[in-house]
Amino acid sequence: MDNARKFYPGDYVIHYKRSLMTAAQLSREPNMFRYVIFGVAEHSKTGEKLMIYRQLFGLCKLRARPLDEFLSEVDHEKHPEVTQKYRFEKYIPTPREELPL
Numbered sequence: 001m002d003n004a005r006k007f008y009p010g011d012y013v014i015h016y017k018r019s020l021m022t023a024a025q026l027s028r029e030p031n032m033f034r035y036v037i038f039g040v041a042e043h044s045k046t047g048e049k050l051m052i053y054r055q056l057f058g059l060c061k062l063r064a065r066p067l068d069e070f071l072s073e074v075d076h077e078k079h080p081e082v083t084q085k086y087r088f089e090k091y092i093p094t095p096r097e098e099l100p101l
Contacts, residue, residue, distance in 0.1 A: 005071060007090070011037040013053065014091045016074045016084040031056040035088070040067060 007013065018033035026032065038052040041064065051070040054062050074082050 005086070007037045007051070007088075009037055009039045012056075012091050012093045013037060013088040014084075016079070016082050016087055016089075019082055019084055020079075029057055033057070034091070034093075035063070038062070 013035050015033040015035070021032060034056040035053045036056060038054060041050045041052050042048070043050060049067040050064045051067050052062065052064050054060055070088055072087050074084055074087055076082065
């Protein structure tokens with residue numbers, strides 16, 4: 001895996017669905033589909049690796065997703081309009097966007 005695909009606690013990521021939002025939707029919810037990484041956990045029974053992250057919109061829920069799925073590419077046959085290569089990609093927030101963990 002290249003360095004661009006390594007995620008560390010505190011990294012900010014964006015989900016590909018953000019690119020499908022209209023300007024009006026983004027003005028109402030500017031952090032929609034933005035997240036901050038907590039790290040990788042291991043399922044206690046199966047050993048499956050899970051990415052743990054917090055959404056930066058709405059109720060700021062803590063989320064978990066299988067690591068393989070988190071790192072996967074966007075299905076461009078299903079979503080040809082999406083230009084983002086991966087489901088989640090890093091982004092650099094402005095100081096105003098940064099939120100404490």
